[in-house]
Amino acid sequence: MTDLFSPLRLGAIELPNRVVMSSLTRNRAGEGNVPTDLMVEYYRQRASAGLILTEASPVCAEGHGYPRTPGIHTAEQIAGWRKVTDAVHAAGGRIAIQLWHVGRISHPDLQPDGAAPVAPSALRPAGQAVTFTGMQDYVTPRALETAEIPGVIAAFAQAAKNAMAAGFDGVEIHGGNGYLVDQFLRSSTNQRSDAYGGSKENRARLLLEIIAAVTAAICNDRVGLRLSPVTPFNDISDTNPQATFDYVVGELNRFDLAFLDILQGTGGSPQEQWLPFDYARLRAIYKGNLILNNGYDFASAQQAIASGAAAAIAFGRALLANPDLVERFRRGAPLNQPDYERLYVGEEKGYTDYPFLPA
Numbered sequence: 001m002t003d004l005f006s007p008l009r010l011g012a013i014e015l016p017n018r019v020v021m022s023s024l025t026r027n028r029a030g031e032g033n034v035p036t037d038l039m040v041e042y043y044r045q046r047a048s049a050g051l052i053l054t055e056a057s058p059v060c061a062e063g064h065g066y067p068r069t070p071g072i073h074t075a076e077q078i079a080g081w082r083k084v085t086d087a088v089h090a091a092g093g094r095i096a097i098q099l100w101h102v103g104r105i106s107h108p109d110l111q112p113d114g115a116a117p118v119a120p121s122a123l124r125p126a127g128q129a130v131t132f133t134g135m136q137d138y139v140t141p142r143a144l145e146t147a148e149i150p151g152v153i154a155a156f157a158q159a160a161k162n163a164m165a166a167g168f169d170g171v172e173i174h175g176g177n178g179y180l181v182d183q184f185l186r187s188s189t190n191q192r193s194d195a196y197g198g199s200k201e202n203r204a205r206l207l208l209e210i211i212a213a214v215t216a217a218i219c220n221d222r223v224g225l226r227l228s229p230v231t232p233f234n235d236i237s238d239t240n241p242q243a244t245f246d247y248v249v250g251e252l253n254r255f256d257l258a259f260l261d262i263l264q265g266t267g268g269s270p271q272e273q274w275l276p277f278d279y280a281r282l283r284a285i286y287k288g289n290l291i292l293n294n295g296y297d298f299a300s301a302q303q304a305i306a307s308g309a310a311a312a313i314a315f316g317r318a319l320l321a322n323p324d325l326v327e328r329f330r331r332g333a334p335l336n337q338p339d340y341e342r343l344y345v346g347e348e349k350g351y352t353d354y355p356f357l358p359a
């Protein structure tokens with residue numbers, strides 16, 4: 001019977017098990033948003049996961065929206081990531097980087113020359129940005145000119161090439177959680193009147209052009225995508241998410257990606273509180289490997305794999321707090337709980353000091 005411990009091939013990436021580490025922002029990058037030796041240790045500790053998806057990593061300077069998030073757009077960042085990938089590979093693991101552009105979820109303090117963040121439309125998000133001087137209200141972003149869009153697409157393609165130079169096994173394009181790609185996809189944040197706004201076909205155009213450029217840059221069998229059809233995180237919504245995402249997922253079939261990673265429901269909330277959405281329909285439309293995520297434990301993950309709902313499961317908080325999660329699942333051992341006070345602060349505390357099971 002296929003289960004969490006069964007091997008799996010995702011495009012060109014061979015996984016020894018189906019426990020995927022979900023992307024987790026931890027805000028511990030160094031000067032110049034360069035990965036540090038502490039990050040090397042953190043990822044090395046988690047190398048027994050079938051596949052590590054790194055924390056979201058901006059593809060260009062304008063793509064940053066939080067302090068100390070590691071980029072993948074400078075030579076120093078590539079060299080820093082190389083240490084991470086070497087360590088994970090030496091420990092027997094596999095690692096793909098999540099490619100990110102935050103769009104409007106930023107602040108002038110985090111932007112080059114103090115400029116306004118960019119977005120599909122000049123619509124200010126509710127809420128506050130995390131800046132170097134504390135929380136500050138989001139500002140009204142600047143709507144990207146149509147002529148600027150090829151530059152955004154090129155940044156994703158270049159970042160994917162940089163990821164290959166840094167030794168990654170693949171990339172995951174971040175198309176979810178209310179960031180730039182999602183801001184184009186969902187109707188509440190996209191009021192454009194050009195070819196990138198209006199109909200679902202137009203709202204999906206940026207994502208599909210990014211995928212075309214990234215797969216051309218590094219080959220489709222190392223490219224995955226994350227979507228989160230109904231999460232309201234970062235003040236986003238869609239008037240008809242089922243229609244939008246049925247269309248998007250259907251279009252993905254022509255790219256034959258390594259995987260599609262779906263964050264179901266609302267991040268962090270119990271399954272019974274998820275907004276209604278037919279994920280089985282996406283499974284039926286999509287021809288490739290599906291990774292499901294959000295709130296899974298061992299039993300529900302086994303069930304999702306056994307039923308064919310998912311090829312693999314992405315675990316966020318469980319892998320954050322249990323570097324040896326695969327072994328704990330094997331032994332039926334209890335899990336460490338995450339230290340929620342230190343998700344985004346604390347250097348090694350709540351980061352690289354979670355205990356492993358005794359050998």
Ligand SMILES: Cc1cc2nc3c(=O)[nH]c(=O)nc-3n(C[C@H](O)[C@H](O)[C@H](O)COP(=O)(O)O)c2cc1C
Pocket residue numbers: 022023024025026054055056098174176177226263267268293294295296314315316317318343
């Ligand atoms: C501390 C923290 C940071 C996160 N950072 C990211 C991120 O960078 N990119 C992303 O796509 N999701 C991010 N997420 C969402 C997780 O990948 C995942 O979808 C969520 O934790 C639900 O999975 P879980 O129930 O297994 O934890 C983050 C979640 C947490 C708790």
